Amino acid sequence: MVVNHDIPKTLMEKMFVEVFGFFNLTEEESKSMQRDFLKIFVHPEFHSPDKPAGFRETCEQYCRRARHIARELLKRISESLGLEPSYIEQALNLDSGLQVFIANFYPPCPQPDMAMGMPPHSDHGLLTLLSQNGVIGLQILHKGKWVNVNAIPNCLVVNVSDHIEILSNGKYKSVLHKAAVSSKATRISIAVANGPSGDTFVVPAAELVKKESNPAAYVGMKYKEYLGLQQSNQLDGKSALDRVRI
């Protein structure tokens, strides 16, 4: 959980107002009992809806700040692995890294156990920065148990995603998470996923692999092929990460 981050409180609040406005544009959507979501690629090319009026500009600023925070954290993660601070950004070509903005809108459900929020999954990129509108719902798998994550407004939850696990040859683990819905309040989460560039062939860092004692635990794959694999229906109930694990 990151508190003293680089996204000003006013920008964070504005982003939630715009997202709320987006989902309220059509009345049916706001009355639906199902999760609704908006998913857009925001880097290297920026895409955004034009409505509501302030959405585009706020989203662009929000994602730029999020990218900066992710890069700073990735420098520290590189160092923690005994690598140069710029190792990850260089090896994975982050100047053209794929960044995806996902806004999730979960209407309240009187019987929350009956409603599907978001099923268990791990994120495919490097780091996902998640903010929530103060309504609890996110759960992560920790030591075999699902635990609730606090939903403190203006805080960023940082989820380690598949490509940090791959690059670190398993030293970092991609976190399995899911989301439950609330019985009383509408829950909104904003996830900004930061990944390698689409054309980068990602392998465990050579510096972390030793032939005998610590062999590569993942096969290499182009990031965009990994994305395709995750979205395909060829996974037989496995995750994309299971498919590249040796």
Ligand SMILES: O=C(O)CCC(=O)C(=O)O
């Ligand atoms: O709503 C949440 O807290 C989780 C969202 C999420 O995991 C995602 O969009 O990938």
Ligand SMILES: [Fe+2]
């Ligand atoms: Fe996720």
